[in-house]
Amino acid sequence: MTFELEFLYERDVSTGVVSEGVNSINPGVRVPFYQYVSAPVDTTFGVGTEVAVPINSARSSNTEVVPKIFNDLILGDHFTLQSIFGYSALFGPGPDRNWRHFESGFVFGYTFQHKELPISGVRQFIPMFRVEGRKRDKPE
Numbered sequence: 001m002t003f004e005l006e007f008l009y010e011r012d013v014s015t016g017v018v019s020e021g022v023n024s025i026n027p028g029v030r031v032p033f034y035q036y037v038s039a040p041v042d043t044t045f046g047v048g049t050e051v052a053v054p055i056n057s058a059r060s061s062n063t064e065v066v067p068k069i070f071n072d073l074i075l076g077d078h079f080t081l082q083s084i085f086g087y088s089a090l091f092g093p094g095p096d097r098n099w100r101h102f103e104s105g106f107v108f109g110y111t112f113q114h115k116e117l118p119i120s121g122v123r124q125f126i127p128m129f130r131v132e133g134r135k136r137d138k139p140e
Contacts, residue, residue, distance in 0.1 A: 002030040008052075024052040024060045030070060042074040048084075054092060061094035066103065080109040080126070088134075104133040 005027050011020035030048035037043075052064035068086030075081075086103045090096050109128045117125050 001032075004028045004030075022055055022060065024054050024064070026050055026052045040076040044072045046070050046072075050086075054094075062090045062092035062097050065089050065091070068103070077113075078111050080107075080111065082107040082109075102135045106131045
């Protein structure tokens with residue numbers, strides 16, 4: 001089981017007006033429910049959730065709940081792929097309340113051990129490439 005806690009600070013200038021500040025406090029949990037390990041494959045499936053707790057700032061007035069499923073895959077000694085799929089729902093008094101959207105994300109990584117890339121004080125080095133997607137539904 002993994003617990004996480006995020007504090008998000010955002011700065012938005014897309015409308016021509018600067019809007020910035022602490023967005024929300026996001027506690028989350030991920031719980032694995034199935035793992036398969038057989039060389040060279042190690043894969044773990046699980047479920048999780050995040051809750052964005054608003055702090056009633058200009059950037060944060062709605063609560064967001066995101067139940068999700070995930071898979072962590074390791075192939076061989078180097079390649080990793082993390083995938084996550086969730087459905088986000090906003091609740092509260094803000095202008096975006098009642099919005100729903102499907103979220104997806106993939107993180108590709110390649111692990112270099114210290115013996116392969118001898119950087120002083122570094123045991124592993126993992127460059128990553130991340131792809132995220134979001135399909136926004138109409139408000140309910």
